[in-house]
Amino acid sequence: xxxxxxxxxxxxxxxxxxxxxxxxxxxxxxxxxxxxxxxxxxxxxxxxxxxxxxxxxxxxxxxxxxxxxxxxxxxxxxxxxxxxxxxxxxxxxxxxxxxxxxxxxxxxxxxxxxxxxxxxxxxxxxxxxxxxxxxxxxxxxxxxxxxxxxxxxxxxxxxxxxxxxxxxxxxxxxxxxxxxxxxxxxxxxxxxxxxxxxxxxxxxxxxxxxxxxxxxxxxxxxxxxxxxxxxxxxxxxxxxxxxxxxxxxxxxxxxxxxxxxxxxxxxxxxxxxxxxxxxxxxxxxxxxxxxxxxxxxxxxxxxxxxxxxxxxxxxxxxxxxxxxxxxxxxxxxxxxxxxxxxxxxxxxxxxxxxxxxxxxxxxxxxxxxxxxxxxxxxxxxxxxxxxxxxxxxxxxxxxxxxxxxxxxxxxxxxxxxxxxxxxxxxxxxxxxxxxxx
Amino acid sequence: xxxxxxxxxxxxxxxxxxxxxxxxxxxxxxxxxxxxxxxxxxxxxxxxxxxxxxxxxxxxxxxxxxxxxxxxxxxxxxxxxxxxxxxxxxxxxxxxxxxxxxxxxxxxxxxxxxxxxxxxxxxxxxxxxxxxxxxxxxxxxxxxxxxxxxxxxxxxxxxxxxxxxxxxxxxxxxxxxxxxxxxxxxxxxxxxxxxxxxxxxxxxxxxxxxxxxxxxxxxxxxxxxxxxxxxxxxxxxxxxxxxxxxxxxxxxxxxxxxxxxxxxxxxxxxxxxxxxxxxxxxxxxxxxxxxxxxxxxxxxxxxxxxxxxxxxxxxxxxxxxxxxxxxxxxxxxxxxxxxxxxxxxxxxxxxxxxxxxxxxxxxxxxxxxxxxxxxxxxxxxxxxxxxxxxxxxxxxxxxxxxxxxxxxxxxxxxxxxxxxxxxxxxxxxxxxxxxxx
Numbered sequence: 001x002x003x004x005x006x007x008x009x010x011x012x013x014x015x016x017x018x019x020x021x022x023x024x025x026x027x028x029x030x031x032x033x034x035x036x037x038x039x040x041x042x043x044x045x046x047x048x049x050x051x052x053x054x055x056x057x058x059x060x061x062x063x064x065x066x067x068x069x070x071x072x073x074x075x076x077x078x079x080x081x082x083x084x085x086x087x088x089x090x091x092x093x094x095x096x097x098x099x100x101x102x103x104x105x106x107x108x109x110x111x112x113x114x115x116x117x118x119x120x121x122x123x124x125x126x127x128x129x130x131x132x133x134x135x136x137x138x139x140x141x142x143x144x145x146x147x148x149x150x151x152x153x154x155x156x157x158x159x160x161x162x163x164x165x166x167x168x169x170x171x172x173x174x175x176x177x178x179x180x181x182x183x184x185x186x187x188x189x190x191x192x193x194x195x196x197x198x199x200x201x202x203x204x205x206x207x208x209x210x211x212x213x214x215x216x217x218x219x220x221x222x223x224x225x226x227x228x229x230x231x232x233x234x235x236x237x238x239x240x241x242x243x244x245x246x247x248x249x250x251x252x253x254x255x256x257x258x259x260x261x262x263x264x265x266x267x268x269x270x271x272x273x274x275x276x277x278x279x280x281x282x283x284x285x286x287x288x289x290x291x292x293x294x295x296x297x298x299x300x301x302x303x304x305x306x307x308x309x310x311x312x313x314x315x316x317x318x319x320x321x322x323x324x325x326x327x328x329x330x331x332x333x334x335x336x337x338x339x340x341x342x343x344x345x346x347x348x349x350x351x352x353x354x355x356x357x358x359x360x361x362x363x364x365x366x367x368x369x370x371x372x373x374x375x376x377x378x379x380x381x382x383x384x385x386x387x388x389x390x391x392x393x394x395x396x397x398x399x400x401x402x403x404x405x406x407x408x409x410x411x412x413x414x415x416x417x418x419x420x421x422x423x424x425x426x427x428x429x430x431x432x433x434x435x436x437x
Numbered sequence: 438x439x440x441x442x443x444x445x446x447x448x449x450x451x452x453x454x455x456x457x458x459x460x461x462x463x464x465x466x467x468x469x470x471x472x473x474x475x476x477x478x479x480x481x482x483x484x485x486x487x488x489x490x491x492x493x494x495x496x497x498x499x500x501x502x503x504x505x506x507x508x509x510x511x512x513x514x515x516x517x518x519x520x521x522x523x524x525x526x527x528x529x530x531x532x533x534x535x536x537x538x539x540x541x542x543x544x545x546x547x548x549x550x551x552x553x554x555x556x557x558x559x560x561x562x563x564x565x566x567x568x569x570x571x572x573x574x575x576x577x578x579x580x581x582x583x584x585x586x587x588x589x590x591x592x593x594x595x596x597x598x599x600x601x602x603x604x605x606x607x608x609x610x611x612x613x614x615x616x617x618x619x620x621x622x623x624x625x626x627x628x629x630x631x632x633x634x635x636x637x638x639x640x641x642x643x644x645x646x647x648x649x650x651x652x653x654x655x656x657x658x659x660x661x662x663x664x665x666x667x668x669x670x671x672x673x674x675x676x677x678x679x680x681x682x683x684x685x686x687x688x689x690x691x692x693x694x695x696x697x698x699x700x701x702x703x704x705x706x707x708x709x710x711x712x713x714x715x716x717x718x719x720x721x722x723x724x725x726x727x728x729x730x731x732x733x734x735x736x737x738x739x740x741x742x743x744x745x746x747x748x749x750x751x752x753x754x755x756x757x758x759x760x761x762x763x764x765x766x767x768x769x770x771x772x773x774x775x776x777x778x779x780x781x782x783x784x785x786x787x788x789x790x791x792x793x794x795x796x797x798x799x800x801x802x803x804x805x806x807x808x809x810x811x812x813x814x815x816x817x818x819x820x821x822x823x824x825x826x827x828x829x830x831x832x833x834x835x836x837x838x839x840x841x842x843x844x845x846x847x848x849x850x851x852x853x854x855x856x857x858x859x860x861x862x863x864x865x866x867x868x869x870x871x872x873x874x
Contacts, residue, residue: 129834426852
């Protein structure tokens with residue numbers, strides 16, 4: 001770990017672009033991951049926590065190395081003409097390195113999900129049947145520019161007893177390799193097979209195609225990034241994918257809402273951050289309350305610089321709004337833009353959500369008990385809220401400790417995915433010689 | 438329901454083989470199922486139970502009709518030269534009709550999984566976060582000859598709040614349509630959209646291809662039948678599939694086993710039924726106990742008519758056994774054949790299982806605490822047992838009430854799949870105006 005960046009990268013195995021047999025290389029990573037998965041699945045809690053803390057120490061001890069590798073990526077990025085948002089995501093500032101270290105220590109402090117036995121009950125036959133939580137096996141993570149994901153994802157996979165193959169963006173390859181070296185150092189120091197965490201060492205895009213079509217070596221893929229990346233991966237994968245495509249989130253202000261809560265939530269859900277998947281993109285307002293809340297909200301949004309696209313009824317109540325088109329109901333803006341629609345009441349709101357929502361997060365603001373119950377029961381999204389901002393849809397806020405992503409699919413994990421989403425269960429049966437009649 | 442079989446079948450919509458646009462027909466079933474899914478997801482427990490009991494009544498009232506439809510299928514099957522095992526699976530005897538009725542009443546008596554809220558806790562922000570159990574949406578079931586599956590599968594989907602599209606074997610089309618008519622009668626009487634349960638009315642095989650590639654209308658596929666059917670469906674599906682391919686189950690007799698329990702379990706696991714997926718196919722015996730248990734077991738198997746294929750060491754201890762080949766370790770016989778291997782101990786047994794098992798069910802027989810714990814933790818199968826027969830791997834035996842199938846996959850449901858496996862969860866957030874800082 002005292003080597004220069006160049007030496008480090010080559011030691012970590014950045015494969016040369018020319019002449020590499022990508023399929024053979026990925027199969028090798030796959031075989032190594034499969035073997036390491038058995039080791040890390042067996043590793044006890046103390047050993048996994050020790051590894052996480054040793055990785056944190058290694059990162060702390062090698063900040064300079066990581067920064068230099070990151071400088072190399074940033075320089076290449078500037079030369080390639082990456083925009084400032086991309087360069088910002090790519091940058092590993094001292095504060096971000098601190099966050100990586102802190103994140104590792106937090107994951108070490110989380111309860112170990114593996115081995116938890118639930119619902120162990122005697123059956124009439126005399127056997128005891130229960131469920132034991134177990135790792136998934138090998139997880140493949142595909143992400144774009146942010147190199148800190150390397151560390152976050154590795155820590156969650158390790159704690160949940162999985163081996164992981166990480167494939168970051170080509171623009172962050174040196175940063176990722178430097179972090180990978182620190183991870184390997186920590187794993188080895190803890191006596192865990194370093195193949196438990198492998199970073200793909202080639203920037204060849206064919207590596208992604210291989211990673212998502214090796215069911216013999218990879219049990220699940222978690223893609224993190226833009227919608228087009230995730231759509232492409234989902235379409236081509238021969239392995240289950242934990243994912244969400246869109247966060248077209250709605251807040252519905254019912255005519256029995258507390259006006260103050262309604263305004264507070266609708267402002268927060270839109271303006272606290274624009275680029276997050278749990279940000280509200282369409283506001284639905286019951287016609288009975290629209291005249292009271294929309295002018296106030298209009299002012300707040302205008303002050304915050306939010307562009308409003310409104311249905312005809314809302315248009316009359318919102319200064320400076322422009323007419324909404326059909327496309328506005330379908331769009332995740334990820335920007336200071338909001339679609340606003342006046343509806344007759346709860347049923348029209350839920351119909352609108354059923355038609356346009358991406359099933360990520362929806363909230364109702366109401367003081368009416370029965371309407372709140374109906375919204376909770378009938379809205380088919382991964383998070384459904386009453387009198388709270390959609391911005392709470394997040395693994396930390398939900399108490400998962402950390403999240404690997406958010407899933408809007410119905411099978412397996414749904415909503416923010418933490419350690420539990422990276423595990424499965426098996427049935428265990430404890431008998432005393434029982435046979436079946 | 439007083440019509441003749443022919444009238445009934447045409448009313449239920451057996452589509453003519455010629456001139457049907459299968460894609461358009463399946464899309465229509467899909468749209469109807471999607472709409473009905475919202476209705477049945479909202480239906481309360483009393484309404485769903487009423488429907489199940491009314492379906493049971495309709496089947497009871499129309500036994501003759503079902504029998505005549507089944508006779509028609511049996512006659513066609515005999516003419517097509519179906520073998521006796523196929524004809525047996527196809528036959529709806531009076532006892533099997535009784536079982537269908539009893540099964541419906543049992544499912545009505547099971548607790549409703551939908552709407553159950555768990556882990557509802559206050560978070561530091563003041564919001565309460567919990568999980569609510571919800572239906573998956575639309576389930577597609579693809580099965581072969583047994584027409585009673587129509588009723589079983591429909592009842593489980595209905596109770597779990599899902600709409601279902603059922604595609605049975607072409608040889609049972611009339612039986613399935615007669616049962617479907619009874620189901621529709623029950624649903625209508627309970628005030629539930631009859632499209633909640635639809636039986637595909639064409640025997641055109643293209644219907645299966647459509648059903649498994651309509652993610653907009655179908656949320657999950659459950660195939661029931663032979664391995665080749667399930668492999669084909671898994672390869673082509675654009676929708677998640679809940680399945681298992683093989684049941685290559687193992688019993689390992691440790692050298693610290695109680696000999697009596699060992700013999701009892703090893704005999705039961707093989708001989709209680711040969712055609713079930715939880716039947717033992719390979720017996721592993723520790724060398725320290727082989728000389729004591731194998732001769733006894735050999736006698737028992739020979740008496741039961743089980744052919745033994747043994748490794749060289751086992752061969753010497755088993756009268757009449759033949760040498761095993763590599764293929765024997767990989768084979769699910771589904772027949773009175775057993776592979777037997779002597780191993781040095783627990784580690785070799787677990788290595789053998791890791792290499793050859795289909796991850797369905799494995800059992801250890803031992804009185805050694807630490808070895809039992811290691812086996813439970815390290816064997817990566819959907820059911821792992823200590824001192825019990827593999828034949829217990831079954832939804833009824835596990836207390837699920839009923840099962841739609843068994844899954845050896847790691848994502849979503851694993852092991853016997855009952856009502857819970859037909860549901861998902863969503864996060865619910867209960868606030869009082871909270872916004873995110």
